[in-house]
Amino acid sequence: MKVFRLLAVVFVIWGVASSCEKNKDIQFVRVAGISMDELGMSKSIVRMTLAYYNPNNYRLQLKDANFDLFFDDTQVGHSLQDTTISIPARDTFYFPVKLEVNMANVFKNALTAFANKEVTIKATGNCKVGRAGIFLPFPIKCETRQALNFF
Numbered sequence: 001m002k003v004f005r006l007l008a009v010v011f012v013i014w015g016v017a018s019s020c021e022k023n024k025d026i027q028f029v030r031v032a033g034i035s036m037d038e039l040g041m042s043k044s045i046v047r048m049t050l051a052y053y054n055p056n057n058y059r060l061q062l063k064d065a066n067f068d069l070f071f072d073d074t075q076v077g078h079s080l081q082d083t084t085i086s087i088p089a090r091d092t093f094y095f096p097v098k099l100e101v102n103m104a105n106v107f108k109n110a111l112t113a114f115a116n117k118e119v120t121i122k123a124t125g126n127c128k129v130g131r132a133g134i135f136l137p138f139p140i141k142c143e144t145r146q147a148l149n150f151f
Contacts, residue, residue, distance in 0.1 A: 024055045024056050025055075025138075026052050026053065026054055026055075026060075026062075026087070026129065026138070027052060027053045027055065028050070028051075028052055028141075028142035028143075028144075029051040029052055029053050029092060030050075030051050030144060031048060031049070031050060031051075031121065031144055031146065032049040032050065032051045032094055033047075033048065033049040034046065034047070034048050034049075034146075035047045037098070040103065041103060042102075042103055042104065043100055043101065043102065043103060044100075044101045044103055044106075045098065045099070045100060045101070046077065046098075046099045046101050047096065047097065047098055047099075048096075048097045048099060049094050049095070049096050049097070050094070050095045050097060050123075050142065051092055051093075051094055051095075052087075052092065052093055052094075052095060053091070053092050053093075054087045054088065054089060054090065054091060054092075054093060055090065056089060056090070057089055057090060058089050058131060059086065059087060059088055059089050059131065060087040060129055060130065060131050061084055061085065061086055061087060061129070061130060061131060061135070062084070062085045062087055062095070062127055062128070062129050062138075063081075063082070063083070063084040063085070063127065063128050063135065064081070064082060064127055064128045064135075065079065065080070065081040065095075065097075065125065065126075065127035065140065066079070066080050066081070066125050066126055066127070067079055067123050067124060067125025067126070067127075067140045068123070068124055068125055069099055069101070069121070069122070069123050070120075070121070070122040070123070070124070071105075071106065071109055071119050071120070071121060072109050072119055072120050073120070073122075074105050074108060074109050075102070075105060076101050076102055076105045076106050076109075077099040077100055077101040077102060078099070078100055079097050079098060079099045079100070079125075081097065081098070081127075087129075117147060118145050118146065118147050119145070119146055120143060120144070120145055120146075121143070121144055121145075121146050122142070122143040123140055123141070123142050123143075124139075124140060124141055125139075125140040126138065126139055126140060127140055
């Protein structure tokens with residue numbers, strides 16, 4: 001009986017210690033794809049697939065993503081995602097994003113973008129990441145250079 005109690009105490013302490021382990025930050029990998037849903041003069045809808053890597057030894061969930069998109073430091077769009085995405089342990093996962101793009105701001109930077117043949121795409125905002133029903137705020141910060149291959 002004493003052995004059973006000792007094992008129970010050891011497992012409880014181990015469980016509490018392991019559940020308090022700090023999450024490692026999810027790492028932005030790349031923009032895996034971009035496609036145009038709707039093209040308008042004032043507003044367009046763009047779909048992007050962002051690749052991230054989860055370095056943790058356990059699965060996570062991501063929900064309530066809210067972020068702004070910038071092309072060369074000019075805000076061009078906003079996204080609000082209310083779906084929950086399962087994140088596998090120690091693996092790359094893909095985050096589908098639907099953006100509302102303000103075309104007036106895109107047109108402002110069009111001449112510079114054509115001259116440079118590359119644009120810096122940056123997303124900043126917040127989401128919630130967690131497991132076992134406990135979600136904590138997590139900043140969205142990713143930046144990449146994208147070649148403009150129109151011709």
